[in-house]
Amino acid sequence: GAGVSQTPSNKVTEKGKYVELRCDPISGHTALYWYRQSLGQGPEFLIYFQGTGAADDSGLPNDRFFAVRPEGSVSTLKIQRTERGDSAVYLCASSLGGGATNEQFFGPGTRLTVL
Amino acid sequence: AQSVSQHNHHVILSEAASLELGCNYSYGGTVNLFWYVQYPGQHLQLLLKYFSGDPLVKGIKGFEAEFIKSKFSFNLRKPSVQWSDTAEYFCAAGGSGNTGKLIFGQGTTLQVKP
Numbered sequence: 001g002a003g004v005s006q007t008p009s010n011k012v013t014e015k016g017k018y019v020e021l022r023c024d025p026i027s028g029h030t031a032l033y034w035y036r037q038s039l040g041q042g043p044e045f046l047i048y049f050q051g052t053g054a055a056d057d058s059g060l061p062n063d064r065f066f067a068v069r070p071e072g073s074v075s076t077l078k079i080q081r082t083e084r085g086d087s088a089v090y091l092c093a094s095s096l097g098g099g100a101t102n103e104q105f106f107g108p109g110t111r112l113t114v115l
Numbered sequence: 116a117q118s119v120s121q122h123n124h125h126v127i128l129s130e131a132a133s134l135e136l137g138c139n140y141s142y143g144g145t146v147n148l149f150w151y152v153q154y155p156g157q158h159l160q161l162l163l164k165y166f167s168g169d170p171l172v173k174g175i176k177g178f179e180a181e182f183i184k185s186k187f188s189f190n191l192r193k194p195s196v197q198w199s200d201t202a203e204y205f206c207a208a209g210g211s212g213n214t215g216k217l218i219f220g221q222g223t224t225l226q227v228k229p
Contacts, residue, residue: 003158031215042119042205042219043159056214091159100147100209101166104217106159 002026004107006092012113013082021077021110025094032075033104034067035091043091049075050098082114117142119208121220128196129228136191136223138180138206145211148189150180151219154202162204165189176200198229 005024013019025032030051035043045059049069057067064082069075079086089109095102122137140146150162163174170182180191189206206220 033215033217035217035219040221042121042207042222043217045216045218048214048216056216059216093159095215098215100211100215100217102215103161103164104215106151108158 004092004094004105006090006107006110008110009108010111010113012115014115015082015084017082017114019079019082019112021079021090021112023075023077023092023094023107025073025075025092026105027073029094029096029105030072031095031098031102031104032069033093033095034075034077035093037089037091037109039088046077048098055098079112082112084114087112087114117208117218119206119218119220121204121206121223123223124221125224125226127226127228130198131195132227134191134193134196134200134225136204136206136225138189138191138220139187140189140206140208140218141187142208142210142218147209147211148180148182149207149209149217150174150178150189150191151205151207152202153205159205162191196225196227198227201225201227 032049034046037043048056051072064080067077091109092107093104095104118141148165152162173179207217209217
């Protein structure tokens, strides 16, 4: 079956620009997570959705970052006024339900490069 | 503060050697522990997990990990590695609440020489 998909796979943008990153979770998975992985580091939690609502957005670094999941399926991570420090691989994961006992299935990530 | 620390950043082994990758965590309350693996060109995937019960957990591909509460550790082991185990390994911790938020370590790159 289809796994988690993310588009685009690579995104190069200039400092100050706006970007959107998309995540298509596994069908039927109600929980969706965004993580950010900088070079040489492990994934860092950004935000968690249960259905359409953001249940935990404690990992969003500042108000330039925003994410939505309007219909409880596809999610979009939006970054305004990008900075060079935003360069990283952005990972999306989905699971059948919330909570750590539900395995998270990760997508391939979007590599964002801010010039 | 919640954190996960992996001691080894880069490990090089010959095939058939034994593997142990260290992981220590700092986490308030009940903790759930995971090891994830990322093979070259592939997605992160779950290797094994510990929630409760027997502290020795077995995962896929012959991997196992032992939860030692007194040492705040969850080390990954494999008795005999294969070239196909070459990958990056991440230890992660999560809480018992409704959120599945995971705290990851910085990862260990394992290179197995044939």
